[in-house]
Amino acid sequence: MNGFETDTNRTTTTTRFPDNANKHLTYENLEKLLENLSDLQELIATHEGSQVPRLKTLENYYLGKNEKVLNRTRKEEHLSNHKAAHAFARDTSQFIQGYMVGVPIKVEAPEESAGELITEINRDNDADAHNSELTLDLSIYGRAYELLFRSKQDVTRFVLVDPKHTFVIYDETVEQNPIAGVYYFRDDNGNLKINLHTENNVIEIEEVNGKLEITDQKPHGFEGITIIEYANNRFRQGDFEPVLTLIDLYDSAQSDTANYMTDLNDAMLKITGNLDIDVDRAKSMRDANILFLKTENGVEGGSSNADADYIYKKYDVAGVEKYKDRIQNDIHKYTNTPNLNDESFAGVQSGEAMKYKLFGLEQVRATKERFFKRSMRQRYRLISNISKTLRDGDFDANDLTITFTPNLPKSIKDEVDIFNALGGQLSDETMLSLLSFVDSPQEELERIEKESPQQNASAYGNFGAEQFSNAEQSQEVIENE
Numbered sequence: 001m002n003g004f005e006t007d008t009n010r011t012t013t014t015t016r017f018p019d020n021a022n023k024h025l026t027y028e029n030l031e032k033l034l035e036n037l038s039d040l041q042e043l044i045a046t047h048e049g050s051q052v053p054r055l056k057t058l059e060n061y062y063l064g065k066n067e068k069v070l071n072r073t074r075k076e077e078h079l080s081n082h083k084a085a086h087a088f089a090r091d092t093s094q095f096i097q098g099y100m101v102g103v104p105i106k107v108e109a110p111e112e113s114a115g116e117l118i119t120e121i122n123r124d125n126d127a128d129a130h131n132s133e134l135t136l137d138l139s140i141y142g143r144a145y146e147l148l149f150r151s152k153q154d155v156t157r158f159v160l161v162d163p164k165h166t167f168v169i170y171d172e173t174v175e176q177n178p179i180a181g182v183y184y185f186r187d188d189n190g191n192l193k194i195n196l197h198t199e200n201n202v203i204e205i206e207e208v209n210g211k212l213e214i215t216d217q218k219p220h221g222f223e224g225i226t227i228i229e230y231a232n233n234r235f236r237q238g239d240f241e242p243v244l245t246l247i248d249l250y251d252s253a254q255s256d257t258a259n260y261m262t263d264l265n266d267a268m269l270k271i272t273g274n275l276d277i278d279v280d281r282a283k284s285m286r287d288a289n290i291l292f293l294k295t296e297n298g299v300e301g302g303s304s305n306a307d308a309d310y311i312y313k314k315y316d317v318a319g320v321e322k323y324k325d326r327i328q329n330d331i332h333k334y335t336n337t338p339n340l341n342d343e344s345f346a347g348v349q350s351g352e353a354m355k356y357k358l359f360g361l362e363q364v365r366a367t368k369e370r371f372f373k374r375s376m377r378q379r380y381r382l383i384s385n386i387s388k389t390l391r392d393g394d395f396d397a398n399d400l401t402i403t404f405t406p407n408l409p410k411s412i413k414d415e416v417d418i419f420n421a422l423g424g425q426l427s428d429e430t431m432l433s434l435l436s437f438v439d440s441p442q443e444e445l446e447r448i449e450k451e452s453p454q455q456n457a458s459a460y461g462n463f464g465a466e467q468f469s470n471a472e473q474s475q476e477v478i479e480n481e
């Protein structure tokens with residue numbers, strides 16, 4: 001996100017965010033941190049002062065509050081000052097979110113009892129929606145956080161927490177192991193309220209007269225830090241963060257175009273010739289949108305020529321539009337998202353064709369998945385710990401299979417045609433799984449199996465009655481003879 005400012009004497013490099021705006025916050029160890037709560041206060045001050053402004057800027061761009069264009073002014077006060085903000089950031093994040101988790105993430109366990117436990121916990125927490133919101137936060141902020149706790153209903157819960165009020169403290173070793181998770185906010189008086197999540201406890205800390213004091217401490221039973229950080233990539237950079245300057249350029253270009261169109265209506269009227277008209281009369285005619293030019297007699301008795309037109313800045317329509325198209329294409333190029341207005345996306349696209357056009361995004365997705373899976377395993381590792389303690393169940397998080405499925409359009413007909421051409425066969429369950437209106441193929445098969453005996457019995461019953469009726473008629477014929 002580097003930019004360059006140039007004057008006649010020197011060239012200086014500036015950055016949108018300070019160097020520590022996205023760095024991990026570290027400390028020696030937890031014991032020393034608890035002994036020196038003033039150091040925790042400094043860590044929060046660093047997060048609040050250096051890192052939160054970056055997070056707010058990225059959030060503003062996602063919400064369409066593009067700071068550069070909305071804060072700009074024009075030197076000429078009498079000219080229009082339109083500010084056009086475009087939702088490139090929102091579209092980028094929502095596209096990537098839908099591509100990654102539009103098809104819900106599957107979590108499967110090798111043992112049936114473990115699978116049932118995980119399914120129940122995921123259902124209690126609406127895990128599909130939760131994972132989708134985590135993915136959106138990752139795309140916007142480059143990081144996301146979830147908090148695990150045991151609810152008052154004695155249910156294991158995991159919820160999304162705001163990155164602007166949350167961070168994880170890591171140790172200073174090369175492994176960068178987490179030593180605590182911090183969730184903080186300020187009360188109405190501006191004093192800090194902190195929940196420090198350690199491996200075994202949740203420590204409540206408050207600011208009193210400018211100093212931090214521990215007010216309460218409760219064990220949580222998860223045997224691990226219950227605030228988990230998710231990273232979008234190694235640098236914790238958001239998906240549209242690298243193109244903020246390009247978004248600014250596009251917004252400025254569109255704003256300038258709007259300003260030009262408005263200023264054109266207010267262009268200066270130029271009248272040439274020797275006219276028999278005063279200024280007040282000219283103003284009244286201009287207000288009435290009618291201009292009547294009456295010329296005076298010339299020097300030799302003939303009438304002089306008169307003309308009127310507007311003075312305005314010439315507008316290179318083709319050049320400006322090509323410039324904006326280039327910026328727009330660059331935004332899609334460097335976020336690895338397709339420009340769906342491009343002619344190459346016209347018509348019906350097969351899944352395979354879409355994969356080639358999304359090849360760049362596929363590489364990004366692979367990186368995002370690896371980081372996401374690592375944090376998800378930590379989630380289920382903590383869930384396994386507390387489930388084992390409470391004897392709700394037991395499973396090994398390392399044995400879980402976590403599957404992401406890219407949300408791409410599919411042509412089932414083409415797949416089936418290829419499969420049939422190869423002489424393949426499909427089970428009933430697989431064929432039912434291809435139908436969009438069948439939620440659970442296994443349950444549908446069970447229903448079919450339950451209904452089959454009844455249908456057979458009904459069919460046999462009708463057949464038997466018919467045969468019996470025919471037999472009676474035959475017997476009557478014999479007796480009559």
